[in-house]
Amino acid sequence: EALQRIISTLANKNDEIQNFIDTLNHTLKGLQENSSNILSELEEEFDSLYSMLDDVKESMVSSIKQEQVRKSQELQSQLSQCNNALENSEELLEFATRSLDIKEPEEFSKCHSLGLFSVIQDCTQQYRVTMASAFRLSLKPKVSENMTHLMVDFSQERQMLQTLKFLPVPKAPEIDPVECLVADNSVTVAWRMPEEDNKIDHFVMEYRKTNFDGLPRVKDERCWEMIDNIKGSEYTLSGLKFDSKYMNFRVRACNKAVAGEYSDPVTLETKGDTAIENGQHYWEVKAQKDCKSYSVGVAYKTLGKFDQLGKTNTSWCIHVNSWLQNTFAAKHNNKVKVLDVPVPEKIGVFCDFDGACVEKKKVTGKWRNFGGKLPKMLLRSYMSKNGTGSSKSKGNRIGFDSTQWDGWFPIAENMGFQCLKIESKDPRLDGIDSLSGTEIPLHYVCKLATHAVHVVVFHERSGNYLWHGHLRLKGHMDRKFVPFRKLQFGRYPGAFDRPELQQVTIDGLDVLIPKDPGHFLEEVPHSRFIECRYKEARAFLQQYLDDNSVDAMAFRKRAKELLQLAAKTLNELGVPFWLSSGTCLGWYRQCSIIPYSKDVDLGIFIQDYKPDIILAFQNAGLPLKHKFGKVEDSLELSFQGKDDVKLDIFFFYEETDHMWNGGTQAKTGKKFKYLFPKFTLCWTEFVDMKVHVPCETVDYIEANYGKTWKIPVQTWDWKSSPPNVQPNGIWPISEWDEVIQLY
Numbered sequence: 001e002a003l004q005r006i007i008s009t010l011a012n013k014n015d016e017i018q019n020f021i022d023t024l025n026h027t028l029k030g031l032q033e034n035s036s037n038i039l040s041e042l043e044e045e046f047d048s049l050y051s052m053l054d055d056v057k058e059s060m061v062s063s064i065k066q067e068q069v070r071k072s073q074e075l076q077s078q079l080s081q082c083n084n085a086l087e088n089s090e091e092l093l094e095f096a097t098r099s100l101d102i103k104e105p106e107e108f109s110k111c112h113s114l115g116l117f118s119v120i121q122d123c124t125q126q127y128r129v130t131m132a133s134a135f136r137l138s139l140k141p142k143v144s145e146n147m148t149h150l151m152v153d154f155s156q157e158r159q160m161l162q163t164l165k166f167l168p169v170p171k172a173p174e175i176d177p178v179e180c181l182v183a184d185n186s187v188t189v190a191w192r193m194p195e196e197d198n199k200i201d202h203f204v205m206e207y208r209k210t211n212f213d214g215l216p217r218v219k220d221e222r223c224w225e226m227i228d229n230i231k232g233s234e235y236t237l238s239g240l241k242f243d244s245k246y247m248n249f250r251v252r253a254c255n256k257a258v259a260g261e262y263s264d265p266v267t268l269e270t271k272g273d274t275a276i277e278n279g280q281h282y283w284e285v286k287a288q289k290d291c292k293s294y295s296v297g298v299a300y301k302t303l304g305k306f307d308q309l310g311k312t313n314t315s316w317c318i319h320v321n322s323w324l325q326n327t328f329a330a331k332h333n334n335k336v337k338v339l340d341v342p343v344p345e346k347i348g349v350f351c352d353f354d355g356a357c358v359e360k361k362k363v364t365g366k367w368r369n370f371g372g373k374l375p376k377m378l379l380r381s382y383m384s385k386n387g388t389g390s391s392k393s394k395g396n397r398i399g400f401d402s403t404q405w406d407g408w409f410p411i412a413e414n415m416g417f418q419c420l421k422i423e424s425k426d427p428r429l430d431g432i433d434s435l436s437g438t439e440i441p442l443h444y445v446c447k448l449a450t451h452a453v454h455v456v457v458f459h460e461r462s463g464n465y466l467w468h469g470h471l472r473l474k475g476h477m478d479r480k481f482v483p484f485r486k487l488q489f490g491r492y493p494g495a496f497d498r499p500e501l502q503q504v505t506i507d508g509l510d511v512l513i514p515k516d517p518g519h520f521l522e523e524v525p526h527s528r529f530i531e532c533r534y535k536e537a538r539a540f541l542q543q544y545l546d547d548n549s550v551d552a553m554a555f556r557k558r559a560k561e562l563l564q565l566a567a568k569t570l571n572e573l574g575v576p577f578w579l580s581s582g583t584c585l586g587w588y589r590q591c592s593i594i595p596y597s598k599d600v601d602l603g604i605f606i607q608d609y610k611p612d613i614i615l616a617f618q619n620a621g622l623p624l625k626h627k628f629g630k631v632e633d634s635l636e637l638s639f640q641g642k643d644d645v646k647l648d649i650f651f652f653y654e655e656t657d658h659m660w661n662g663g664t665q666a667k668t669g670k671k672f673k674y675l676f677p678k679f680t681l682c683w684t685e686f687v688d689m690k691v692h693v694p695c696e697t698v699d700y701i702e703a704n705y706g707k708t709w710k711i712p713v714q715t716w717d718w719k720s721s722p723p724n725v726q727p728n729g730i731w732p733i734s735e736w737d738e739v740i741q742l743y
Contacts, residue, residue, distance in 0.1 A: 075141065205227045255476075466498055585709060602647070624640075635662070
């Protein structure tokens with residue numbers, strides 16, 4: 001017997017050592033993964049910092065260049081005036097010298113009449129000669145060469161950068177097993193911090209069920225489940241099903257920036273559900289006053305987690321429901337027997353497994369007898385709903401209101417799910433200072449064991465389309481909650497046509513799906529969305545005041561109407577297009593139409609050209625103004641809108657390493673080529689429309705307008721001003737009738 005105890009002790013010790021080895025290996029693997037992730041995030045942070053410094057440098061360089069240009073213009077203007085004055089003065093000097101030889105007063109007065117000098121007779125009848133007023137120039141420079149007002153001193157910033165360090169990480173909490181409580185299918189876990197930390201924002205608790213006492217094991221265990229955003233130093237998990245002997249718990253503290261280490265895990269005994277394998281058993285259940293619906297009974301251990309008691313042939317129960325009207329009934333195998341007695345204060349259950357193999361339920365002195373063999377292990381079973389429930393509704397609706405989803409969280413958690421909610425600022429309000437910052441739900445991710453459910457919230461936009469946001473985790477969120485990189489939706493914001501919905505039944509569930517699933521799935525890989533840069537646009541309009549004159553407002557209105565008509569026409573033809581040239585610049589720089597641009601510019605890939613484009617625009621009330629080039633080379637179309645607002649469509653051609661569109665000078669036949677780096681298309685919202693723009697917007701605009709695109713330029717020569725323009729030969733005269741058509 002002593003030897004047996006020694007063997008048992010050694011076996012347990014070996015098991016503990018093996019578990020510790022597994023833990024060390026798991027920790028080492030996690031260390032490598034976390035180090036790699038941290039290094040990657042550090043690279044991203046520094047890249048972001050470098051990018052911000054580059055932007056600041058670009059802005060300051062631009063300010064210096066603008067100041068240089070302003071002063072140079074002032075000095076050049078003054079220099080030009082002085083040179084003209086000097087030239088005139090020399091002519092005057094020569095003429096005046098010759099005038100000294102004039103003896104006759106009449107001849108002398110002719111010089112006065114030429115305006116070169118003035119002859120004035122004073123009170124003494126003497127004559128004075130003065131210079132003409134045009135030559136009275138200030139000989140003081142209007143501006144100085146001094147540029148010290150634009151000098152910088154980054155010593156303080158440099159010191160700040162030198163003090164960069166890692167975020168302060170909260171210490172690990174300490175779980176107090178004495179203060180923890182396991183009772184009534186709930187567990188209360190209490191903890192404390194080793195020292196006071198007033199920067200802690202919330203706690204995160206993880207738990208999992210296990211059948212092993214002692215330290216948590218790495219292998220052959222269930223996944224950790226998480227409760228986030230706990231504000232206090234204790235938390236109660238309710239509605240649990242104790243189907244294991246123990247539960248592991250661990251807690252970590254989070255500040256506004258980062259989460260700390262987990263506490264040492266604690267294992268609490270739950271005793272588990274009572275298994276009935278033989279003998280006679282009796283127990284009583286008393287419902288709480290606010291319990292509106294519950295069931296009491298027995299079930300086979302094989303009962304599914306989401307199966308309802310009494311709905312299958314493996315469970316028996318008494319069911320009480322007092323939601324709208326009182327229901328008191330016995331249920332088995334989806335059959336219901338209404339009990340014509342008042343609902344008792346207590347319900348007693350008696351199960352004789354070996355004897356008559358009959359389950360009876362006591363109802364205020366009366367017994368309800370369920371006959372039948374009980375050949376498998378039974379478990380005592382309870383189901384209840386305390387003021388919460390689920391409902392099914394029909395309607396043409398996508399997604400859910402955020403408050404509805406918040407109500408689903410407790411239900412999902414009671415079913416064993418662990419959920420994460422991702423919110424962000426509402427981009428629809430970014431253009432409104434008083435409302436920007438309002439947060440809306442974007443994504444919900446719920447997981448159960450190795451499965452995850454990703455709910456994408458679609459929001460309506462003013463262009464009558466649907467939009468979803470970016471799945472971006474905040475600093476305190478667990479990046480290993482699920483493999484986020486495998487989630488197809490959320491890598492970037494997306495825009496979709498509003499689909500017509502239809503109801504279908506899948507696995508017994510009524511769900512809504514797009515009526516044309518193929519079209520919806522085709523949209524997914526091309527749905528990327530870019531927001532207008534409202535913050536930068538406001539800064540631009542503060543520096544360069546917006547033109548709100550009557551003419552400017554009228555032009556914007558006409559240009560918007562023209563763009564909407566063009567989009568409608570091209571969409572009906574199935575021809576994709578994007579904002580190009582000045583229209584694209586106006587969207588990206590100031591979130592508006594440039595008032596002095598005088599036209600609307602669109603781009604189309606030449607492979608999307610259709611011969612009936614011209615006829616379609618003419619039928620829409622937009623006559624052709626000119627057609628330059630041909631499909632094979634440098635095609636360009638221009639249509640006349642209302643009040644001299646033109647619609648210019650440039651067709652783009654793809655080469656091995658770049659793209660280009662062409663231009664033609666009508667009077668000479670000269671050809672021009674505008675080179676662009678390769679780009680893809682993204683959606684955006686512009687003048688209440690969902691339209692395409694180049695995803696690589698900055699590269700596209702810089703190719704067309706150079707590095708100084710942020711500075712407005714009202715004088716623009718399409719043949720020489722763009723930095724990406726180059727000569728492309730001359731059209732043969734024999735082709736002019738085809739490639740140069742003016743209307």
